[in-house]
Amino acid sequence: MKFFIDTANLFEIKEAYDLGVLDGVTTNPSLMAKEGIAGKDKIMAHYKAICHIVDNNVSAEVIATDFDGIIKEGKELAKIDDKIVVKVPMIKDGVKAIKKFTSEGIRTNCTLVFSPGQALLTAKAGASYVSPFIGRLDDISQDGLDLIAQIRLIYDNYGYGTEILAASIRHTIHLIKCAEIGADVATCPLHVIMALLKHPLTDSGLEKFLADHKRLMDKRIRKYDLRITKLRF
Numbered sequence: 001m002k003f004f005i006d007t008a009n010l011f012e013i014k015e016a017y018d019l020g021v022l023d024g025v026t027t028n029p030s031l032m033a034k035e036g037i038a039g040k041d042k043i044m045a046h047y048k049a050i051c052h053i054v055d056n057n058v059s060a061e062v063i064a065t066d067f068d069g070i071i072k073e074g075k076e077l078a079k080i081d082d083k084i085v086v087k088v089p090m091i092k093d094g095v096k097a098i099k100k101f102t103s104e105g106i107r108t109n110c111t112l113v114f115s116p117g118q119a120l121l122t123a124k125a126g127a128s129y130v131s132p133f134i135g136r137l138d139d140i141s142q143d144g145l146d147l148i149a150q151i152r153l154i155y156d157n158y159g160y161g162t163e164i165l166a167a168s169i170r171h172t173i174h175l176i177k178c179a180e181i182g183a184d185v186a187t188c189p190l191h192v193i194m195a196l197l198k199h200p201l202t203d204s205g206l207e208k209f210l211a212d213h214k215r216l217m218d219k220r221i222r223k224y225d226l227r228i229t230k231l232r233f
């Protein structure tokens, strides 16, 4: 399973990258706004900075919602770096644009996907990634994980190459369930990736190992001190 981090914060991206398990980054206009990145030049420079940190797969989202606008913007984003994946919303002109990008070798991530039908269209258009938003479905009392399972089944039925990028992940249970179902990628906030490290038995076990080691070392030091004392007198 690939791990992407869902943020535009450079420090968080660097921290996740330094852990050695990061395969990419997803951003969206809200995440960029959270970092105070506004204006075309700053946005482009910020994507470039993200591409300098990670090895591949940096999703950069278009703002345009009409076909020509999406194509223009997507091509500009793709020119920033080979690592860029153009993120396009699940709308009519978005699907058409994904088809065109794919035919030109530009990788795409279809975002704001909330139904199996939308995921089917995404695959048929040839997107590199489909982004179903689990947490936001949970928020409206629908099981987001069911959607991941439905998409997995449909894509496997026909051998679609589009990778399932589970998004809007809120906690480690989402992430683990996605791995069980067989999502290809999970994009999560830094705290979810870091929470995977934690288990109380790991903490208490390590504490005991270190305490036992220290006790033994103290005993050996005391014996050594005793031998020195005997030598002196």
Ligand code: G3P
Pocket (backbone or CB within 6 Å): 006, 026, 027, 028, 133, 135, 136, 167, 168, 169, 187
């Ligand atoms: O990047 C898209 C997605 O992961 C957003 O998550 O938490 O805003 O629903 P969230």
